[in-house]
Amino acid sequence: KFRIGCALEASIRLVPNDDSSRPWLAKVAAGSEKLSCDNQSFAGVLRANFLRSIKGVSLDSQALVAGLSIGDTSMLSKGLSERMKKLSLTHLTAVSGANCAIVLGLVFFLLGFIGLRRWQRVTISIVCMWGYVQLVGPQPSVLRAATMTAVIVVLTATGRSIRPIAALCHAASLLLLVDPNMAFSLGFALSLAA
Numbered sequence: 300k301f302r303i304g305c306a307l308e309a310s311i312r313l314v315p316n317d318d319s320s321r322p323w324l325a326k327v328a329a330g331s332e333k334l335s336c337d338n339q340s341f342a343g344v345l346r347a348n349f350l351r352s353i354k355g356v357s358l359d360s361q362a363l364v365a366g367l368s369i370g371d372t373s374m375l376s377k378g379l380s381e382r383m384k385k386l387s388l389t390h391l392t393a394v395s396g397a398n399c400a401i402v403l404g405l406v407f408f409l410l411g412f413i414g415l416r417r418w419q420r421v422t423i424s425i426v427c428m429w430g431y432v433q434l435v436g437p438q439p440s441v442l443r444a445a446t447m448t449a450v451i452v453v454l455t456a457t458g459r460s461i462r463p464i465a466a467l468c469h470a471a472s473l474l475l476l477v478d479p480n481m482a483f484s485l486g487f488a489l490s491l492a493a
Contacts (some may be wrong), residue, residue, distance in 0.1 A: 407420050428449055438486060
């Protein structure tokens with residue numbers, strides 16, 4: 300059965316049509332087809348396609364782009380990883396609040412540009428943020444950043460101003476209500492402290 304993540308390869312053969320009233324119409328002869336599916340999710344397929352599309356630059360540059368955009372550090376070489384640690388730049392290869400804010404801000408701006416109303420923009424932006432979290436992987440630090448960004452967008456859309464520390468507290472409270480086990484996650488604690 301065809302689904303996202305499947306590839307269909309087929310070959311067909313066109314042969315002349317026997318119908319003299321429509322000689323321009325070709326007939327399709329039987330060909331072969333092959334369906335191959337992997338068990339990746341839609342986000343997995345997007346991630347794999349993104350990683351395949353990073354070309355034309357050095358391997359270290361490809362690794363940095365993958366780390367900065369989708370948090371994939373699998374391409375980082377040991378040498379690059381060591382240099383990043385020496386320069387205290389390892390945070391660049393992790394998805395953070397800045398990534399979430401950029402994605403949400405860009406979507407919100409583009410939706411405003413095409414003329415959607417405020418709550419339509421808020422709703423679609425939050426759905427896009429959920430999709431981005433699925434793309435990069437729902438690690439505790441990503442969930443904290445996405446939830447905090449969503450809280451800021453919703454409260455700003457209602458006309459309320461909110462301080463970042465209050466948004467952080469709201470996000471942490473929401474996440475701990477949904478998943479109390481997150482309180483034992485070191486990544487979540489470090490994300491909150493940062």
